[in-house]
Amino acid sequence: MTLPAFFIAHGSPAMAVESNDYTQFLNQLGNRLPAPKAIVVFTAHWDCPEPSVTMDDTHQTLHDFYGFPSNMYTIDYPAPGHSELASEICALFTRSNLPHQPVRGRGLDHGVWVPLLHMYPQANIPVVVVSVDSLRSPQEQYDIGRMLEQLRHDNVLIIGSGGTVHNLRLLGNDEDEPEDWAVEFDDWMEExxxxxxxxELFQYDKKAPNARTAVPSYGTEHLAPLFYAMGTADMSRKAKRLFQSYPYGTLSLNCWQFGDDV
Known part of the structure; x- marks a missing residue:
């Protein structure tokens, strides 16, 4: 079974306890996809120079956020790991002469477990987490994703978890209409x-409208997972936006599918 890859905006950690159009979409997405044998997540919340790969067979749930209601810190997402798949990922990186780090004991950050909580609430599918490097160029990020393309043909679901417009300093309130600058950036990316x-995508920072506002210098790690996920579908080169909304007027919640439908 060949699965498409996805870029999924993980939004606010509060999304874990919310029920809205986006969480319902994620639930439906998990239901309509064939059950994967494992999930690989490139997460914006693990940013380091060398690709790092979780080698664990079990994971702890990281509550890597602050200032949220107390019930947020009791949520557990006990998905197993998959050390065999993690070793295969490391072997693929080695084959491409890419320095990397196997890591044990890290756990699942909220960029991983919040969307998966809605897609696969039973937490019964093994998860391997891979870091991103926001200082690499989009071309390099794409090329690293391409190294893992063969995994999609072996029933592995690959997800890039981040956000296209993720400027937390410019959040509005729940009643806000989408800001024009955020929509213009996402529309440019969509085309x-x-x-x-x-x-042009690899030069988005120079060519896209409002790029510095949509992707501020302190937040490039949230766009990076899109290029990693996109690279894993280099052979098919098909992209489709499945969802788009703007809570707080500027926080872009979107989901992109890369590859053929299943």
């Missing part, structure tokens, strides 16, 4: 993603 125009 180039659908055409698989990597030449």
């Amino acid at each position: 180039r993603l659908e055409k698989w125009n990597t030449r």
